[in-house]
Amino acid sequence: MVLLLISCTREEPVQVQNFRITFQLPSNFKPAVKYSEKEVIFTSPYATYKFVTDQNGVLTIPEIIPDEYTINTSWEISGADYKKLIDSQELVEDKATILMKATLTNYPLFTQKDIQMALDKLIMRTLLISKVYFSGTKDNSNRNYTVDSYVEIFNNSDERVYLDGKYLALAESVTPAAYLAKDHPNHIYTRQICKFPGVGTTYPIEPGKSIVIAARNARDHRSSASTSVDLSDADFEVKDTDGTGNPDVKALPVLSSSTSIKFLNLITGAPNAVFLFETDEDIMQWPEFFAPGKTSGERFRRVPIETVLDGIECLKNNASTGPDVNLKRFQDIVDAGFAFINATSGYTNESLERKVSAVIDGRVVLKDTNNSTEDFVIIKGPVPRNYDNPQLLN
Amino acid sequence: MKKFIIFSIILLSFCESIYSQAKDSVTKYPDIQSRELQIVQQQWLNTNNAAGLAFSLVNKGSYTSLERFVSSGDYHRAQEGSSNKALKFSTQRYDRFNDKIYVRGSFSFLMNNEGERAWSDVINTYNSNPYIYGSSVKGDYQTQKFDLNLKVYSIPSGKFNFGVTVDYHVSDISRQRDPRSRSYSLDYSIIPSVTYAVSKNSRVGVDLYYRFDKEKMPGLTTVQTDPNLKYYTFTGMESAIGRIGGYRGFSRQFVSDYIGGALQYNYENKKIKLLLSAGMDAQWQETLGDKKQTPGSYNSFNYRFLSNLLIKQNNLLHNFTLSATIKDGGADEHRQNLISTRDTLTGISTETWVTIYTYKNRFVVKTSDIKASWKTYSQIASGKGFRWSAGLFGGYSHFSNIYYLPKSEIGAGKVFGGAEGLYLLFSRNEYKLEFEGLLKAGFKTDSYMLLASQNEISENILIPDFEYHKRNTAEIFGSLRYIFPMKFSKGAKLTGYAKVYGGNIFATDSNNWSSAGVAIGLLTF
Numbered sequence: 034m035v036l037l038l039i040s041c042t043r044e045e046p047v048q049v050q051n052f053r054i055t056f057q058l059p060s061n062f063k064p065a066v067k068y069s070e071k072e073v074i075f076t077s078p079y080a081t082y083k084f085v086t087d088q089n090g091v092l093t094i095p096e097i098i099p100d101e102y103t104i105n106t107s108w109e110i111s112g113a114d115y116k117k118l119i120d121s122q123e124l125v126e127d128k129a130t131i132l133m134k135a136t137l138t139n140y141p142l143f144t145q146k147d148i149q150m151a152l153d154k155l156i157m158r159t160l161l162i163s164k165v166y167f168s169g170t171k172d173n174s175n176r177n178y179t180v181d182s183y184v185e186i187f188n189n190s191d192e193r194v195y196l197d198g199k200y201l202a203l204a205e206s207v208t209p210a211a212y213l214a215k216d217h218p219n220h221i222y223t224r225q226i227c228k229f230p231g232v233g234t235t236y237p238i239e240p241g242k243s244i245v246i247a248a249r250n251a252r253d254h255r256s257s258a259s260t261s262v263d264l265s266d267a268d269f270e271v272k273d274t275d276g277t278g279n280p281d282v283k284a285l286p287v288l289s290s291s292t293s294i295k296f297l298n299l300i301t302g303a304p305n306a307v308f309l310f311e312t313d314e315d316i317m318q319w320p321e322f323f324a325p326g327k328t329s330g331e332r333f334r335r336v337p338i339e340t341v342l343d344g345i346e347c348l349k350n351n352a353s354t355g356p357d358v359n360l361k362r363f364q365d366i367v368d369a370g371f372a373f374i375n376a377t378s379g380y381t382n383e384s385l386e387r388k389v390s391a392v393i394d395g396r397v398v399l400k401d402t403n404n405s406t407e408d409f410v411i412i413k414g415p416v417p418r419n420y421d422n423p424q425l426l427n
Numbered sequence: 428m429k430k431f432i433i434f435s436i437i438l439l440s441f442c443e444s445i446y447s448q449a450k451d452s453v454t455k456y457p458d459i460q461s462r463e464l465q466i467v468q469q470q471w472l473n474t475n476n477a478a479g480l481a482f483s484l485v486n487k488g489s490y491t492s493l494e495r496f497v498s499s500g501d502y503h504r505a506q507e508g509s510s511n512k513a514l515k516f517s518t519q520r521y522d523r524f525n526d527k528i529y530v531r532g533s534f535s536f537l538m539n540n541e542g543e544r545a546w547s548d549v550i551n552t553y554n555s556n557p558y559i560y561g562s563s564v565k566g567d568y569q570t571q572k573f574d575l576n577l578k579v580y581s582i583p584s585g586k587f588n589f590g591v592t593v594d595y596h597v598s599d600i601s602r603q604r605d606p607r608s609r610s611y612s613l614d615y616s617i618i619p620s621v622t623y624a625v626s627k628n629s630r631v632g633v634d635l636y637y638r639f640d641k642e643k644m645p646g647l648t649t650v651q652t653d654p655n656l657k658y659y660t661f662t663g664m665e666s667a668i669g670r671i672g673g674y675r676g677f678s679r680q681f682v683s684d685y686i687g688g689a690l691q692y693n694y695e696n697k698k699i700k701l702l703l704s705a706g707m708d709a710q711w712q713e714t715l716g717d718k719k720q721t722p723g724s725y726n727s728f729n730y731r732f733l734s735n736l737l738i739k740q741n742n743l744l745h746n747f748t749l750s751a752t753i754k755d756g757g758a759d760e761h762r763q764n765l766i767s768t769r770d771t772l773t774g775i776s777t778e779t780w781v782t783i784y785t786y787k788n789r790f791v792v793k794t795s796d797i798k799a800s801w802k803t804y805s806q807i808a809s810g811k812g813f814r815w816s817a818g819l820f821g822g823y824s825h826f827s828n829i830y831y832l833p834k835s836e837i838g839a840g841k842v843f844g845g846a847e848g849l850y851l852l853f854s855r856n857e858y859k860l861e862f863e864g865l866l867k868a869g870f871k872t873d874s875y876m877l878l879a880s881q882n883e884i885s886e887n888i889l890i891p892d893f894e895y896h897k898r899n900t901a902e903i904f905g906s907l908r909y910i911f912p913m914k915f916s917k918g919a920k921l922t923g924y925a926k927v928y929g930g931n932i933f934a935t936d937s938n939n940w941s942s943a944g945v946a947i948g949l950l951t952f
Contacts, residue, residue, distance in 0.1 A: 043757050046786040046831050079666065080833075098832040099784060101762065143784045171654070209769055209776045326774055352658075352675040353716070354765055375671040381654045 048096040049145055056090045056106070056135065057151045061119045068133075068152065073106040075142075076406070078355065099143045104150070105369065107134035107402050131155070134403060136369035139358055153366065155403060159194050161343050163187035163243055163399055165307055166384040166415050167299035168374050172258040177380045181254040181261045182299045184246045184307060185417060187387070188238040189399050196238060197231025199342070200316065201246065203298065204306035204362040205291065205333045211324035212333065214364045221308065221341070221362060222333035225298060226289040226316060227271055236268075241396035244268040245417045248297035251279040260382045262417055271297040289316065291331035301379035306362040308344030310336055338364060345405045346371040347385060370406030384415030389425045456857045456912040456922050457488050457950045460812025464804060467746055470702040470735045476620040476634040476691055477578040477590030480531060483700075484521075489951045491518040492924075496944025499542075502934040504895050505888040506552045506561070508544035508568065513537060530579050537572040544568050546659070546888055548608040549681075550600055550642055554826055556681060556725040557663035557758050557790040558714040560644075562674070563887065564656070566604030573597050583624070592618040594638075606647040606658055606674035614640035616685070622693075632691035636708050642681045647674040662722060662760055663790035664830035664837065665878055665885040676717065681725075683712040689731065700737040707731065710756075720763060720780040723789070727756035744804040744813075751797045758790040791829045798822035802847070812859070817848040823872070833879035837889060839896030843869040857912040857922065865930070867902040898938060904930030913949065923949045 056068035068090035075082040077100040086092045086106075110118075115131040132155040164185035172178040184201065188194045203225045205211050212222035227246075229236060238244055251270035254261035264270075269285035272278045273295055287295060299305050321332035344367040348356035356373045374383040387408050390400040397420045400408045410424055462485060466472065471479025494517075499510035517535035524530060547561040573596065580590035594616040601609040616638035622630050649656070658673035689706020712725040729752065736747040762784040769776045802818030827838030845867030853860040876893045878885050906928030913921040929943035 042755065043788045043791055046789050048832065078668075099762075099786070101764075101783070141783060175652075209767075209774065326771060350670070352670060352672050353677050353720070355670070357765060357767075359765075359767065376654055377670075377672040377675060379654075381671070 046099075049094075049099050049142055050096055051145055052094045052097055052142060053147045054092045054104070055147070055149045056086060056092070057149055058090070058133065059152060059154045061121045063118060063120045066118045068106075068108065071106055071108050073104065074407075075102040075104055077102050097142065101139045102137075102142050103370065103406070104137040104140055105134070105402070105404055105407065106150075106152075107132055108152070109133075132401075132403065134369070136365050136404065138365065138369070155366075159188060159190035159192070160196075160199070160238070160309055161187045161189045161387060161399055161401055162307055162309060162345050163387040163420075164384055164415065164417070165299070165305065165345060165347060165372075166262065167248075167301060167303065167305050167347070168376055168379045168381050168383040169301045170258050170260045170382040171380055172261075177301075178254070178258040178261060179301050179379070180249045181258065181264065182248040182297070182301075183262065183264055183267065183417060184248060184297070184299075185243045186238070186246070186309065187243040187399055188240055189401060191240045191393075191396065193237050193239055195231070195234050196229045196236040196244065197233050199229050199309060199311045200226050200288075201229070201285070201297070202226040202308055202310060202336065204308070205324075205331070206300060206304045206306065206362070207324060207331065210360050210362070212322075212362065213359070214361045214367075215359070218364055219338050220335045221306075221338060221344075221364075221367070222322060222335055223289065224291045224331070224333060225287050225294070226334060226336075227285045227297065228288045228316075229269070229285065230283070241398070243418055246271065246285055246297070247279075247282065248299050250296075251282040260414060262415055264417065267417070271295075289321075289334045291321075291333050302377060303347045303349040303373060304360065304362070305347040306344065307347070308363070308367065309342040310340040311342055312337075312340045338367065341367050343401075344368050345385065345409065347405075348373045350375060350377050352377045366403070368403065368405050370404035370408075372405040372409040372411075374411055382413055382415075384412045385409045386412045386415065386422070386425060389420055456920050457486070457952050458811050458857070459490070459910050459922055459924060459950050460859070460861075461810065462486060462488060462490065462950060464744070464806070464813060467744070467804070468700070468737060470693070470700060470737065471632075471691070473702070473733055473735055473748075473750075474632075474634070474691055474704045475592055475618045475636060475689060475706070476622065476632045476704070477531075477580045477592045477618070478588045478620040478622045478634075479630075479632050479691065479693065479702075480578060480580045480590065481529065481582050481588055482622075482630070482693065482695070484529070485531075487520075487522050487952060489518060489520040490948065491950075492516075492946050492948030494944055494946035496942065496946075498940065498942035500932070500938070500940035502895070502898070502900070502932055502938040502940040504553065505891040506544070506547040508541035510542035511539055512542075513539040524579075527582050527584070528579060529582060530577065532578075533574075533576045535572075535574045537570070537574075539570040539572075541568045541570065548600075548602060548610065548644065550598065550610060550612055554754065554792045554794050554828065555756065556712055556714060557661055557792075557828075557830075558679075558722040558725070560658065560660045560677070560679060561608075562602075562606055562656070562658055563669070563883070564604060566602050568600055568602050570600045571598060583622075586624045588622045588624075590620045590622075592616070592620070592634075594618075605649040605651055605653065606656060607649065608644055608647050608674075610642055610644040612640065612642045614638070622691070628694055628696055630691075630693040630695075632693065632704075634689050634691075634706070636685065636687040636689070636706075638683075638685035638687075638708070640681075640683045640685075644679050646676070646678045649674070659884075660722065661884070662830075663758065664828060664835040665880060665882055665889055666830055666835070667882075667884045669883070678717055680715050681712055682715065683710050685710045687729070698739050702733070702735045704733040705731070716780075718765070718779050720765075721761055721782070722763075723758050723760040723785075725756065725758045727754055727792075729754050742806045742808060744806055746802045746804075746818075747800070749797075749799045751795070753796075754792065754794040756792040757788040760786040760789040762786070786832065789831050791831075792827070794824070794826040796822065796824045813849075813851075814854075815848065815850045817846070819846050820844065825872075830879075835877060835879045837876045837893060839874035839893075840872040841869050841896070842872055843867060843900075845902070857910070859908075859910040861908050861910070863906045863908070863928075865902070865904040867900075867904075869900040869902075871897055871899055894936075898934040898936060900932050900934045902930065902932045904928070919951075921949050921951050923947070 169179035247267040251267040270282040388400040465485040519533040545565040575595040596614040620634035622632040657669040661667040687708020734749040738745040800820035821844035825840035847865040849863040908926040
């Protein structure tokens with residue numbers, strides 16, 4: 034009886050009730066079109082919940098555990114369908130893919146609220162960064178091995194795409210952070226920019242295929258570190274000129290850099306914000322900036338956000354707290370989430386790889402929700418050009 | 428630690444000096460059994476009220492023992508080790524400062540090596556603060572504990588009598604395998620007390636309780652470099668996060684304050700002595716990390732009831748006890764953000780954790796333990812101890828741990844009962860050989876586990892623990908003690924003893940936990 038009495042004395046924590054989100058489609062949609070019956074995903078560090086909007090494009094959650102949630106939703110339609118839903122003329126190919134998406138990062142959902150989320154429209158790009166390997170590993174003498182990093186770029190469309198003239202870049206990653214996305218919504222400040230050679234049709238990527246870029250050294254690293262990767266058949270090696278390094282591999286020169294480093298300087302334990310962009314302008318005319326408050330040291334070339342084709346934000350994992358989302362260099366439109374490896378300082382043979390969304394007539398289609406938290410998975414023991422790993426299907 | 432050792436030496440030296448002053452009156456060898464009977468009759472020793480000790484005195488003397496014991500088996504919980512190898516030194520003395528003020532002091536030192544333990548690097552793992560931490564890799568833990576207790580009480584000259592208890596404990600627990608943790612604990616309490624004689628036969632007492640304890644784990648180290656080594660931080664039930672390299676830069680401390688008190692009632696005539704005590708204390712514990720990081724706080728309310736009845740019937744002394752303890756604990760979990768502020772002039776960033784939300788009572792722990800016993804002693808007419816003792820006991824214990832949002836729960840109850848006895852196999856002059864035995868059985872009454880999710884914590888901790896609680900048990904224990912006068916020195920009147928003991932807990936599914944030990948000691952005036 035006493036125990037029963039005591040057991041009634043403590044108040045239980047309660048859930049947030051009747052949390053409501055009204056989703057707003059882009060303004061060019063017909064008023065009658067609603068964001069109805071679409072999946073909305075709530076992700077906290079401890080759990081993931083999925084809900085569905087009602088006929089009016091409103092999501093009402095009767096009860097949810099109070100927490101900080103990243104709220105994501107997306108709706109993918111073809112260009113042909115898109116044109117039926119809008120009330121204006123827009124030049125969009127029927128075969129194009131249109132993605133409507135909305136993201137709220139770390140939204141503090143601790144009390145009942147009614148909020149609105151506006152959906153952004155995105156014309157789906159064809160080229161995706163599909164693998165980023167920077168953790169390094171241990172060599173055969175158990176020493177740190179860091180020269181095997183690479184980046185892989187994938188053609189996610191059903192048409193041949195040419196890499197000629199496009200740029201692969203790394204955002205600045207100094208400590209303390211110099212140019213955070215939250216403070217700079219329209220530009221990315223870069224540490225290094227590499228330009229793919231070619232005259233327009235020199236370097237094709239077939240649908241469902243990828244090219245491999247050795248960030249430092251295009252050789253079979255497995256002879257030095259058995260857990261490493263074979264980059265001897267990489268398509269590009271980041272270096273100044275052809276004939277050096279692995280003479281069989283084409284050079285991908287660093288065009289712009291805040292340092293004198295001649296290779297793609299992926300940091301072993303992250304952060305690494307990697308992106309692809311395309312422009313007709315002369316990027317060397319784009320301005321460079323010192324870190325705020327400094328008048329010397331590294332200068333970071335500024336890239337307009339509208340030129341970006343794809344990007345992945347790889348944050349550093351903090352041992353006690355996990356990645357700090359406040360240190361993102363990429364705006365939500367580039368990468369609404371972030372990826373990270375488990376290791377806090379590297380050497381764990383971990384790679385970040387894009388999940389497989391589907392296989393259509395033998396062509397692999399990778400997941401692209403513009404959110405690397407959702408799209409990428411950590412793979413231990415990466416293999417370049419391989420998309421058969423069962424973990425990629427989760 | 429140095430202060431503690433110095434304090435211990437001063438205390439023991441002080442007791443010894445008192446002993447030196449009093450030993451002129453020594454005429455015979457002290458009797459260990461007589462002292463044990465006196466302690467049984469000192470009912471107030473079962474409470475925190477030191478003032479009450481004056482109503483049933485124990486002869487002056489020091490009882491010192493050195494003990495080596497081991498235990499091992501597979502009947503243990505998941506966050507406990509599978510073996511213990513321990514060495515314990517303890518000494519306890521009753522004495523007096525003067526004719527009006529008496530004292531009881533005790534000191535013990537324990538060294539233990541706990542083998543093959545995992546999932547917890549803290550001292551209090553179960554039914555306590557849920558914000559614990561540990562490694563999944565089994566390792567040995569070495570523990571050192573120093574316990575010091577001092578009770579000072581006046582001899583009643585009026586209706587009021589006064590006393591005070593001071594407790595001081597320090598301990599050190601260190602893990603011997605990567606990731607290597609080392610925790611330090613300090614725990615002290617001060618308990619002033621008073622009794623008031625209501626009538627010739629009745630007294631009431633009250634004690635007030637303040638306790639402080641702190642457990643600190645400054646950081647972890649590694650000898651080897653295993654890049655995949657995980658470290659786990661828990662928030663309750665299966666809710667935990669394991670991070671590769673999570674031990675780097677990790678530190679934590681638990682800081683508690685307790686206040687409480689108890690009321691006592693004592694009735695006594697020539698044949699009957701009854702003591703009733705009811706009390707409670709409240710604990711508030713903060714869990715702290717670096718940069719004001721705190722996963723949550725813990726509080727508990729602990730209720731205690733005790734009834735102790737002594738009946739003298741010819742040469743028999745009956746002791747009936749009924750005790751109950753109830754714990755009602757709860758943890759408030761914090762959700763925090765790391766806020767970074769940069770000085771624009773210097774470029775220096777400072778980071779601090781800020782609590783953005785608190786889940787009240789997200790983890791709740793309740794325990795209840797009730798025990799009743801009867802034990803009788805057949806006293807020797809000369810007053811030199813007892814020929815035999817026999818007793819029965821029974822009880823019920825229950826615990827529950829609940830984590831809310833989403834709800835996970837584990838709980839179990841067990842009834843137990845048994846018999847114990849001691850028989851004097853041999854007794855001549857001051858030489859005695861006694862055998863003591865115990866039989867005990869425990870039966871599960873209820874057990875339940877409802878988990879919101881399955882993960883490696885549920886698989887490796889909660890499910891094995893659930894199986895542990897579901898098992899019925901049978902326990903046997905036996906000891907043989909030889910008591911002898913130490914006649915090698917004519918001037919010193921010392922009684923020595925040597926003891927061997929062993930036991931086993933048999934649990935269903937062929938699990939067992941065995942223990943054995945040897946002890947030597949002596950009793951002085």
